[in-house]
Amino acid sequence: MKESRFWFLFLIAGLVLFLLLGYHIVFIHLLGNYEANISFQSVASRSVSPAYAVFYLLFLVFALYHGFYGLRTILLEIEALARHHRTVTAILVVLGVGLFVYGTWALFAAMKIGAVG
Amino acid sequence: MTGGTPKPLVDVDMDRVVQTTTFRVFRYNGTGDPPTYKDYEVPTKRGMTVLDGLLWIKENLDGSLSYRASCRMGVCGSCAMMINGKPRLACQTQILDLQTSVVVVEPLKNYPVVKDLVPALDQLFEKHEAVKPYVMRPGEEDELENPSGEFEQSPEELDEFIQFTYCIKCGICLAACPTVASDPLFLGPQALAQAYRYVADTRDTAYAERCDLVDTAHGVWRCHYAGACTEACPKGVDPAFAIQLLKKKVFQHRVLGKKRKVARVAPKPTGVSRRPNVPEPPARTVKSD
Ligand code: FES
Secondary structure, three states, rough: HHHHHHHHHHHHHHHHHHHHHHHHHHHHHOOHHHHHHHHHHHHHHOOOOOOHHHHHHHHHHHHHHHHEEEEEEEEOOOOOHHHHHHHHHHHHHHHHHHHHHHHHHHHHHHHHHHHHO | OOOOOOOOOOOOOHHHEEEEEEEEEEOOOOOOOEEEEEEEEEEEEEOHHHHHHHHHHHHHOOOOOOOOOOOOOOOOOOOOOEEOEEEEEHHHHHHHOOOOOHHHHHEOOOOOOOEEEEEHHHHHHHHHHOOOOOOOOOOOHHHHOOOOEOOOOOHHHOOOOOHHHHHOOOOOOHHOOOHHHHHOOOOOOHHHHHHHHHHHHOOOOHHHHHHHHOOOOOOOOOOOOOHHHHHHHOOOOOOOHHHHHHHHHHHHHHHHOOOOOOOOOOOOOOOOOOOOOOOOOOOOOOOOO
């Protein structure tokens, strides 16, 4: 894929993160009772909601992409790594996919705990 | 050639000297020995440039000092060097404007040094060449070789890139760029600004090819808009702006699939003839194969 498409996705991911984080900050931190919003009961009830599962999954995907693209940019500007951009990209993709799998597993685990709780 | 003593390159009339300036000059003999700094006292008169100072040192104090210079009027781009920590043209930097009695002169940053103040500019020219800095019309090579007329281009279309044609290839922008400092493969402001110059030129039809050349891991997207190149450019070319415009063009082409207008060959005027006192153009001097 051409670099412009990676870069465009990076911008899109930034925009989506802005919206998701905005939603999170408004509804968890600013509106209602913050202490109640982060209580175990409240977190457990959110984690079983399919809408929240989609929210967390999107957050996970876009945060990982945005973060790892930024990290790749930094790494590729290091003289010693500049010539190995394919290797750097491949390592970051593997790491990113690994963290996505781990995050998804954690999300489903939380759904299970929420369902029991 | 007439006889007698040759006229000095820099004639310092001692009555008009207003200060003595210490030139602290980077010296490197090109053999791998560690570089040193050497001080020279230069009598300075109003209007004298750093290049004049170096010429005066070479003529009067130390003939072994090496630097590049040619036009002495900010046109050829040869005399770029670090002057008191900033990349500048030595022939356009007046000593008294620096408002100090010590002038530190070093070779351009981000380039290997050949000797003293002479940088090896290979990366500048290789990167410039890599973006194919010339008008291309794939499939119409014959028209370029044997033009049947002029390409039609409006003044507004010319305005889109004319500023970026003023680049004199001095290499100062690469010495100023923080990304070039850490990423040796980054195409850099000079080449990217020139890529934009041709991407925006409606006479050129290799739009897609040139977009491909800069749309890489070390291409146009690596510019973080520090703006140091624009700040340093002695010709007001504004490479940082050109790079942002290039990002827009690549994005429009690659992501939005937008096409760009192409200049056509203007039809020959009909019903007119050459005025009797206007001569025919001379024959071609370059023979095509
Ligand atoms: S000597 Fe030509 S630009 Fe300075």
